[in-house]
Amino acid sequence: MKLIKIVSNVQNIADAIASVIKVDVTIVDNHLNRIAATGRYKKNIGEKVNKNSVFGFAFRRGESFIIENPRNHIACLKCEDIQKCREYAEVCCPIKVNNQTIGVIGLIAFEEGQRQAIISNKTNLMEFLNRMADLIASKLLEQEKTEKIKLLATELEIVLNSVDRGIIAVDEEGDFLHYNKKAVQLFKIDEKKDLPSNIKDLLGNLNLSHLILKNESIKNRAFRYERKNYHFRGIFDADPIVIGDKSFGIVFTFSNISEVLSVVNDIATGTIMMRFDHIIGNSQCLKDVKDEAQKAAKTTSTVLIQGESGTGKELFARAIHFHGKRMNRPFIPINCAAIPEQLLESELFGYEEGAFTGSKRGGKAGKFELANKGTIFLDEIGDMPIHLQTKLLRVLQAYEIEKVGGKELIPIDVRIIAATNKDLEKKVVEGEFREDLFYRLNVIPINIPPLRERKEDVVILVKYLLDKCNKKLGKHIEQIDTHVVETLINYGWPGNVRELENTVEYAVNMCSSNIITKMDLPNRLIYKNQSVEKIQLKEITPIKTLEIREIKKAIAYLGNTKQAMTKAAQTLGISRATLYRKLKEYQIKQS
Numbered sequence: 001m002k003l004i005k006i007v008s009n010v011q012n013i014a015d016a017i018a019s020v021i022k023v024d025v026t027i028v029d030n031h032l033n034r035i036a037a038t039g040r041y042k043k044n045i046g047e048k049v050n051k052n053s054v055f056g057f058a059f060r061r062g063e064s065f066i067i068e069n070p071r072n073h074i075a076c077l078k079c080e081d082i083q084k085c086r087e088y089a090e091v092c093c094p095i096k097v098n099n100q101t102i103g104v105i106g107l108i109a110f111e112e113g114q115r116q117a118i119i120s121n122k123t124n125l126m127e128f129l130n131r132m133a134d135l136i137a138s139k140l141l142e143q144e145k146t147e148k149i150k151l152l153a154t155e156l157e158i159v160l161n162s163v164d165r166g167i168i169a170v171d172e173e174g175d176f177l178h179y180n181k182k183a184v185q186l187f188k189i190d191e192k193k194d195l196p197s198n199i200k201d202l203l204g205n206l207n208l209s210h211l212i213l214k215n216e217s218i219k220n221r222a223f224r225y226e227r228k229n230y231h232f233r234g235i236f237d238a239d240p241i242v243i244g245d246k247s248f249g250i251v252f253t254f255s256n257i258s259e260v261l262s263v264v265n266d267i268a269t270g271t272i273m274m275r276f277d278h279i280i281g282n283s284q285c286l287k288d289v290k291d292e293a294q295k296a297a298k299t300t301s302t303v304l305i306q307g308e309s310g311t312g313k314e315l316f317a318r319a320i321h322f323h324g325k326r327m328n329r330p331f332i333p334i335n336c337a338a339i340p341e342q343l344l345e346s347e348l349f350g351y352e353e354g355a356f357t358g359s360k361r362g363g364k365a366g367k368f369e370l371a372n373k374g375t376i377f378l379d380e381i382g383d384m385p386i387h388l389q390t391k392l393l394r395v396l397q398a399y400e401i402e403k404v405g406g407k408e409l410i411p412i413d414v415r416i417i418a419a420t421n422k423d424l425e426k427k428v429v430e431g432e433f434r435e436d437l438f439y440r441l442n443v444i445p446i447n448i449p450p451l452r453e454r455k456e457d458v459v460i461l462v463k464y465l466l467d468k469c470n471k472k473l474g475k476h477i478e479q480i481d482t483h484v485v486e487t488l489i490n491y492g493w494p495g496n497v498r499e500l501e502n503t504v505e506y507a508v509n510m511c512s513s514n515i516i517t518k519m520d521l522p523n524r525l526i527y528k529n530q531s532v533e534k535i536q537l538k539e540i541t542p543i544k545t546l547e548i549r550e551i552k553k554a555i556a557y558l559g560n561t562k563q564a565m566t567k568a569a570q571t572l573g574i575s576r577a578t579l580y581r582k583l584k585e586y587q588i589k590q591s
């Protein structure tokens, strides 16, 4: 504790003491610096008194005392100025805080009259000085408290302003008490125009007294803010400020929904960054697809990626997103085939509170909202139910979504990349996919060829995948037997790169040396290594021929009585009616 902090108060008190008692006063701090003085020693303010002086003695003792005979008193014996001392009497009174001496008040008599005045009124004088010492101590404590409060207030302000949510404290009437910078930014609070200044300006009529009375909090309540041309959708929490049983108002915390969502995205999905360099393959057809995709990345038009399962459609979708202007915005993938039909709509578009039994309080944001300003990747779009295709088409036409159970249309700014391993054009012909939606999606078509049509990519992919697996599994396999390479090149890869990836991982797991041999491959590759191309076209029998052959066989064996026909239909696994229809259609004679 430093007396110097209240030096002007200390000097005032020294002057007051001197004018009451009519002797000179010196007050020193815990470093024996003379911080206040009257009379002869005033000119020495700021200097140190010697440590063996009576002040030093008073510090060591921590008690008040009177020196009636300077130079002979025990306190004077070690004083360096003992020979020069002209003092007639002295009084020392320590200033204490929590039993610790932080300074000393000293009275110095320079003539006999002053000495007599001190000696004749010792008790009252000591009482008076002790009170003055307490006064100085309490002034210092008060000062320290004020400093602590100021520090706390500054710390609190820094903390509040560094929080990424708008915070507004209001009194019981809802009038603003304090708000942080984020609140100013969120609600465009203009102090000069004094707008807005009450919580009702932000949230409409809210039953504040109910919250305060019941000491109830609100969590994640949705709201919409609208003022002139400015509007946003947000969520807020409200927590009453209650100390003991007294209420001091409510603290509100606000967030803009789109900001919350973008944070969620960054954490949940946005981190898997993909670049075109990560798509491995040297074949001309893959290079051509990469070129097309790179061009697509420069625009914001809708892309439809088609290709068999495992060819890298998601890889391309991510690369298109991360090479485009939206790269720092969310990339939200959703697999339309993996989510049950009843849930898909709310997953895509979100729902409002109370939209259905079991819906969450405050509702839920859909993937379109999550993808705002970024990209949504609609994987397996070919499996989207027809009624959702209609809703998606409306989104693509107006770029607005309507939540399940919602009443308003929410504008969205989302780039759409869709993918499918189904033949969408065929689905359109069969009436399973809306033609208008197909054309809306197919603005930039990208077709990824299957691996069996780009065999030259197999070797480079295997090297890349071997390296990846070695790292993943902590192995150091450097070579692959030439027979294995040949087997891998000749295999048909119905599961494309995903199957190749799994095969390499299997082999790395099985391999106990530093070279992968045929023994390490899965059985399906060793025993069924017959590529699709190796099957001769003439080996394939048309279904119709097979049917005619089997029907004829059944009739020849069972005969053509009524019972025989029933038995034949059963054996062929069809109804009797179908059997008769086929006999007619194929003109098979029953005799």
Ligand SMILES: Nc1ncnc2c1ncn2[C@@H]1O[C@H](COP(=O)(O)OP(=O)(O)OP(=O)(O)O)[C@@H](O)[C@H]1O
Binding pocket: 278, 279, 280, 281, 307, 308, 309, 310, 311, 312, 313, 314, 315, 316, 379, 420, 421, 497, 498, 501
């Ligand atoms: N050219 C490639 N280079 C490197 N890895 C690839 C390549 N193509 C595909 N892969 C890998 O193969 C796996 C399957 O890729 P991806 O999921 O992108 O395929 P998909 O076509 O979207 O599959 P599905 O149709 O089943 O959704 C992933 O692990 C991916 O990293």
